[in-house]
Amino acid sequence: MDSYYVLGNPIAHSKSPLIHARFAELTGQAMHYGRLLTPLDGFAAMLAHLLQSGARGCNVTVPFKLEAFRAASTQTDRAQLAEAANTLTLAGSAVHADNTDGVGLVNDIQNHAGVSLVGRDVLLIGAGGAAAGVLASLLAATPRRLVLVNRTRAKAEALVDRHKAHVSMQDFLKKTELATQDLPSLKGDFDVVINASSSSLTGTGVPVDRSVLKPGALAYDMMYGPAAAGFMTWARENGATPRDGLGMLVEQAAEAFAWWRGVRPTASQVLKVLQEIRALPA
Numbered sequence: 001m002d003s004y005y006v007l008g009n010p011i012a013h014s015k016s017p018l019i020h021a022r023f024a025e026l027t028g029q030a031m032h033y034g035r036l037l038t039p040l041d042g043f044a045a046m047l048a049h050l051l052q053s054g055a056r057g058c059n060v061t062v063p064f065k066l067e068a069f070r071a072a073s074t075q076t077d078r079a080q081l082a083e084a085a086n087t088l089t090l091a092g093s094a095v096h097a098d099n100t101d102g103v104g105l106v107n108d109i110q111n112h113a114g115v116s117l118v119g120r121d122v123l124l125i126g127a128g129g130a131a132a133g134v135l136a137s138l139l140a141a142t143p144r145r146l147v148l149v150n151r152t153r154a155k156a157e158a159l160v161d162r163h164k165a166h167v168s169m170q171d172f173l174k175k176t177e178l179a180t181q182d183l184p185s186l187k188g189d190f191d192v193v194i195n196a197s198s199s200s201l202t203g204t205g206v207p208v209d210r211s212v213l214k215p216g217a218l219a220y221d222m223m224y225g226p227a228a229a230g231f232m233t234w235a236r237e238n239g240a241t242p243r244d245g246l247g248m249l250v251e252q253a254a255e256a257f258a259w260w261r262g263v264r265p266t267a268s269q270v271l272k273v274l275q276e277i278r279a280l281p282a
């Protein structure tokens, strides 16, 4: 039976085995999906072991996404733009890297939250790994304006410059104005505000003023559960529609599953898995 794994440290909390097992069941695919606690200095050895054992692929989570990207023999455009990989396909001795986080986010916003990004004003907060993983897919959804803000503006500028220079982004950039702004003097109101900063985890509160929210805006935190709670409360208190990253988690898995297996769980099946996961204890 074809085998897949998720590699991370820590990994016990990962819902990926459950999600992929349900996708396999719903699409009639015979496959095994397990989790592997990978020592912090042991990613290369674990990958070598997977290649040797004939595993077909793996997902990669914190803190190995950058190492996974670098270890690959080929990388999709969106993995190159993120400079990180969350999905590897293994074939013989070859390692192919992809990053499905951005598509996961966009699919959740458009297909489950029911908010089209086309022609909208979007604010992305953060310029670390999480933001880098989704910027290309947000651009590909052709909003009118995509503004990136970060505590350290230079990092936001570097990320924007990388996307502006990449050949695969040129058509999208004709439709979307991509820019950075200073966080303290940020101006404008947005239809969709996405928190890709780790400010919730550091307990410092939401780093933008409520004036960035258009009435009824979608306020999306890419984390889910308790880690997203502060941002969710801020959104609710300021008239926005709050949403955490659970749907993104399930949708990025669906994209990885489709890449590996050539069959995609349908939207209703994805939604069903989302609801099942939501019903589980955090």
Ligand code: ATR
Pocket: 125, 126, 127, 128, 129, 130, 131, 150, 151, 152, 155, 196, 197, 198, 199, 202, 204, 207
């Ligand atoms: P991740 O992989 O989760 O993106 P990361 O690469 O360490 O983690 O990036 C963390 C992001 O959260 C960065 O954009 C960081 O801002 P800096 O680039 O200025 O460090 C942002 N961040 C972390 N704590 C923050 C805070 N208290 N206020 C605002 N932004 C914060």
